[in-house]
Amino acid sequence: MMKDSGAFRTIGELSKELKIKPHILRYWEDQFAMLQPLKRAGSRRHYRPEDVEMVKTINRLLHEEGYTIKGARKFLTSRKNQPTTIAEAPAMATSTASALPMTGPGTEDNSLIVKELKSIRDRLSSALNEA
Structure with a gap:
C-alpha cells in the first residue's frame, strides 16, 4: 500500500520507496x-x-548525473537563490537580461552570432589537429 504523496514518511518507508539504505539518508x-x-x-x-x-x-545528482557530494551541495545552494514562485520569475529574468550582452533591443541578429561562433570553433578545431 502506497502512502498519499503529501503524507510524511519514516526513514524506513523512504528507504524502501527510493531504494536508498537508511544509513545513506542519515549521512x-x-x-x-x-x-x-x-x-x-x-x-x-x-x-x-x-x-x-x-x-x-540529491539521489539523481549523485547517482545519475555524476556529481560529487560537494558539487551537489553547491548546485543545491545555488538553486536556492533562484525564484520559487512564478511571480518572482519575471523580475529575475529582467535583471538577468540586462546583464547578458546578446539580449535586448539593437543587438546583432542571432544567426550572425551563431555563424561567428561556428567559425571560431572550426579555427580552434583545425589548430588542435595541426598541433
Missing part, C-alpha cells in the same frame, strides 16, 4: 544542511513531501 542529512526531516520522540525521522523531493534530487 546525507549531515552533508546537506537543507535536508532536515522532522525529528519526533526518540529521534524518529519523518520526511515531509519537500524533504522527499530533496532526497530524490
Whole structure:
C-alpha cells in the first residue's frame, strides 16, 4: 500500500520507496544542511513531501548525473537563490537580461552570432589537429 504523496514518511518507508539504505539518508542529512526531516520522540525521522523531493534530487545528482557530494551541495545552494514562485520569475529574468550582452533591443541578429561562433570553433578545431 502506497502512502498519499503529501503524507510524511519514516526513514524506513523512504528507504524502501527510493531504494536508498537508511544509513545513506542519515549521512546525507549531515552533508546537506537543507535536508532536515522532522525529528519526533526518540529521534524518529519523518520526511515531509519537500524533504522527499530533496532526497530524490540529491539521489539523481549523485547517482545519475555524476556529481560529487560537494558539487551537489553547491548546485543545491545555488538553486536556492533562484525564484520559487512564478511571480518572482519575471523580475529575475529582467535583471538577468540586462546583464547578458546578446539580449535586448539593437543587438546583432542571432544567426550572425551563431555563424561567428561556428567559425571560431572550426579555427580552434583545425589548430588542435595541426598541433
